[in-house]
Amino acid sequence: MTKVAVIGAGSWGTAFAVVLADAGNDVTLGTPDRARRGDQLDPREPRYLPGMTLPDNICATSDVAAAMAGAEAVVFATPSQTFRENLSHWAPHIPEKAVMVSLMKGVELGTLKRMSEVIAEVTGAGPERIAVISGPNLAKEIARREPAASVVACADETVAKWLQDMCHGPAFRPYTSTDVVGCELGGAYKNVVGLAVGMAVGLGFGDNTTASVITRGLAETARLASALGANPLTLMGLAGLGDLVATCSSPLSRNRTFGEKLGQGMTTEEIYASTRQVAEGAKSCSSLRALAEANGVDAPIATAVDLVVAGKITAREMMQAFIARDTKAETD
Structure with missing residues (x-):
């Protein structure tokens, strides 16, 4: 039985703790937010997944150092924009040989670093100790143990x-990859x-519009990923197209819902x-826009979403701007 610590008891952190427990691991769920709030509730009660009971092989604590003690793997599931600051406090307590896994899906404001890069900078760990897990993983469905797949990526196969x-586990099928960047x-x-698609839905547009945004969004993602050395095929798989479809299609998606409200x-x-x-897209759209600009990549969707989130244009103006763009070959 592998001892695993999951730090962050939001909906995805809690759901992934259930995945690990169902796979037979000894799981400790670290709930640092409860310590900050002085929360006196039972730490085993899933705050963001009400009505759910955690498996017996999950224990929960607001003491992050205690959660990580003796862990062979430490999984992080916290908001990306506060991750560096939090990790700097947690790093001294991470076991020396533990593999660190990011469930986070964001790019840091200012530094434009991916979360694996933040882990490397703060902890000094080599790429063989840093991994990411990504895919179409809506937390409530995972917690209900509905069948799902994902990608585990690490430079060390x-x-x-x-x-x-x-x-x-019984309902969770992971695939491997060495393409951490992608x-x-x-x-x-x-x-x-997902934010852009949500805005289209909120404006009352139908499937033709949303399919167009999804497809061009995938092309935009692949352009940036390729420029940064990723394998374009990664974006055609679970961590690319799969995650994109789930986020853009489901009312369970926080980013799509946020976009609908915009x-x-x-x-x-x-x-x-x-x-x-937290809707990570609202926090990361400006950093992704800046990352694309820094690498000379055309990113009309990230740019427009950033402007809407910042209140500089409306969602309707964004959609009109997409249609008014110069035409070109689809593969350009």
Whole structure:
């Protein structure tokens, strides 16, 4: 039985802890947000998945150091924009040989770093100790143990296979990859495309519009990923197209829902005030736009979404701008 710590008890962190427990691991769920709030509730109660009971082989604690003690793998599932600061406090407590796994799907503001790069910078760990997991993984469906697949990516294929075995359970099928860059960018960019699709839905547009945005979003993602050295085929798989379809198609997607509210006329501030969960695309759209610009990649969707989130244009103006763009060959 492998001892695993999952740090972050949001919906996805909690759901993935269930995946690990169902696969037979000894899981500790670290809930640092409860320590900050002085929350006196039972830490085993899933705050973001109400009505769910955690398996017996999951224990929960607000003490992150205790959660990570003796762990062979430490899985991080926290908001990407606060991750560096939090990790700097947690790093001294991470076991020396533990593999660190990111479930996060964002690019850091300012530095434009992917989460695996943040882990490497803060901890000094080599690529063989850093992995990411990405794919079409809507947390509520995973928690209900509906069949799903995902990608475990690590530069060291042996480590990727070890993690694959660790999380392969009755309803969760992981595949391996060594393309960390492609998996991370697919996961981060799909949130931005999900926002754009949500805006189209909020404006009352139908399937032709949303399919067009999804397809051009995939092309935009692949352009940036390829420019940064990723394998374009990664974007055709679970961590690219698979995650994109799930995020853009499901009302369970926080990013699509956030986009729908923008399309209906709400401001970013009003949406933030109405929910306690994070839509990563709203936080990462400006960093992805900047990353694309820094690499000379045309990114009309990331640019337009960033402008809408910042309140500089409306969702309707964004859709009109897409149609008014100069025409070109689809493969350009």
